[in-house]
Amino acid sequence: MNLRQLLQSLTSIVAAFSSGTCLCAGYFALAPLSESSQIKQWVEQHPGSWWVEGEDRILVSLQRWDGQDTPGGSRTTIIEATPGPSVVYFFQGAGPLPAQSRELIRGGRTRVIESPRAIAMADGPHHRLRPLQPNVRLVQKLPFDPEAGEPILSLRAALDADAWRSEVEEISRFSRYTYGSEIDAARTFLSSRLRSIPGLQVEESTFTTARGLATNVIATLPGRSRPDEVYVVGAHYDSTSERPFELAPGAEDNASGTAGLLTLARLFAEQPPEATLIFIAFSGEEQGLLGSRAWLKNWLADGRTQQIHGVFIMDMIGYSGDGELDCLLETSPASQPFLSQIQAAHKDAELVLTSSLDYWGSDHVPFLDNRIPAVLFIENDYLDYPAYHRSTDTVDKIHPQLGPKILGLVAQTIGSLAY
Numbered sequence: 001m002n003l004r005q006l007l008q009s010l011t012s013i014v015a016a017f018s019s020g021t022c023l024c025a026g027y028f029a030l031a032p033l034s035e036s037s038q039i040k041q042w043v044e045q046h047p048g049s050w051w052v053e054g055e056d057r058i059l060v061s062l063q064r065w066d067g068q069d070t071p072g073g074s075r076t077t078i079i080e081a082t083p084g085p086s087v088v089y090f091f092q093g094a095g096p097l098p099a100q101s102r103e104l105i106r107g108g109r110t111r112v113i114e115s116p117r118a119i120a121m122a123d124g125p126h127h128r129l130r131p132l133q134p135n136v137r138l139v140q141k142l143p144f145d146p147e148a149g150e151p152i153l154s155l156r157a158a159l160d161a162d163a164w165r166s167e168v169e170e171i172s173r174f175s176r177y178t179y180g181s182e183i184d185a186a187r188t189f190l191s192s193r194l195r196s197i198p199g200l201q202v203e204e205s206t207f208t209t210a211r212g213l214a215t216n217v218i219a220t221l222p223g224r225s226r227p228d229e230v231y232v233v234g235a236h237y238d239s240t241s242e243r244p245f246e247l248a249p250g251a252e253d254n255a256s257g258t259a260g261l262l263t264l265a266r267l268f269a270e271q272p273p274e275a276t277l278i279f280i281a282f283s284g285e286e287q288g289l290l291g292s293r294a295w296l297k298n299w300l301a302d303g304r305t306q307q308i309h310g311v312f313i314m315d316m317i318g319y320s321g322d323g324e325l326d327c328l329l330e331t332s333p334a335s336q337p338f339l340s341q342i343q344a345a346h347k348d349a350e351l352v353l354t355s356s357l358d359y360w361g362s363d364h365v366p367f368l369d370n371r372i373p374a375v376l377f378i379e380n381d382y383l384d385y386p387a388y389h390r391s392t393d394t395v396d397k398i399h400p401q402l403g404p405k406i407l408g409l410v411a412q413t414i415g416s417l418a419y
């Protein structure tokens with residue numbers, strides 16, 4: 001079918017619906033990103049229409065479609081168009097979509113979905129449904145500027161990809177459900193690894209949950225000359241699966257980030273910075289960010305909010321669906337200056353960065369909600385990870401290079417800020 005035939009058939013579909021009682025937003029069309037500017041122009045001239053830009057397509061809604069006045073006119077390539085009635089939402093979560101809905105576009109950790117009828121669904125710790133926000137970009141590619149400064153080579157060179165992977169494997173041997181029987185052994189393992197690193201002050205901090213106690217492991221590397229300037233590096237070490245009391249290896253979610261935490265703690269303890277670094281392995285993340293909330297609550301109670309200059313959260317840093325080494329940086333609009341500092345420290349041409357300003361569902365949330373600069377580092381292919389929250393989340397699914405690349409970026413950024 002050529003474009004003209006396609007448009008003709010669309011026109012007839014639309015005509016059929018426009019005679020009915022369509023109370024929805026109208027019709028949707030998908031076009032390549034290269035045509036974004038024409039489409040946005042068209043939307044401006046057509047009140048009631050809107051657009052949302054995803055990672056490789058732009059979605060546009062049309063109040064009516066007469067076959068003549070299409071977005072961008074004949075210059076626009078319409079990949080697909082759907083007549084109403086539909087309800088359109090933002091859906092966030094790697095799990096299955098709500099019944100009878102389908103994905104239109106995606107970007108970052110957000111999918112735009114349509115459903116023939118309104119969806120009633122309560123938010124959970126791993127997903128949420130929100131009304132569509134018109135005229136937004138879900139995700140943005142961050143440009144790479146190799147001329148922007150010199151990399152701190154000694155930090156990068158100290159990262160050992162094989163060591164990181166074998167530590168992911170070791171951690172994933174513990175089934176680490178927050179309320180399970182093995183998480184205590186995992187915690188002891190992490191504590192002893194951290195205690196073996198000279199210069200770190202390690203403590204375990206227990207907090208209450210609705211179903212008993214849980215424990216964060218905290219390792220502080222005091223700053224040499226600016227101890228009140230603090231950077232937090234965090235990763236949750238608890239995991240879950242479809243049978244969490246029996247088997248929750250959580251290699252990717254989140255032994256990958258926990259092993260990263262150990263790697264960075266070792267790296268920086270060897271050459272302690274001027275500012276203070278606090279490494280935290282959080283528990284209770286899968287039950288609703290319980291560990292990070294508990295830690296921050298204590299910190300806020302001490303009145304020390306201003307001391308935290310940046311928070312680096314690593315959650316799922318090892319999976320690539322397409323072999324590409326790409327990382328999503330998720331934060332809030334208020335934390336954009338911190339995002340820029342990370343971007344400025346990015347010196348690795350092989351690591352592709354994208355950013356999203358729509359934050360949810362990991363340990364960066366409590367910090368951002370309290371206006372503390374924080375960024376989540378997460379693989380860009382998060383939505384496609386087939387073993388997400390499954391007992392099959394094992395080390396064989398981990399890309400050997402992605403985690404170390406992301407750790408290199410975190411190290412480089414801390415290197416540029418804390419010395």
Ligand SMILES: [Zn+2]
Pocket residue numbers: 236253254285315316
């Ligand atoms: Zn996670």
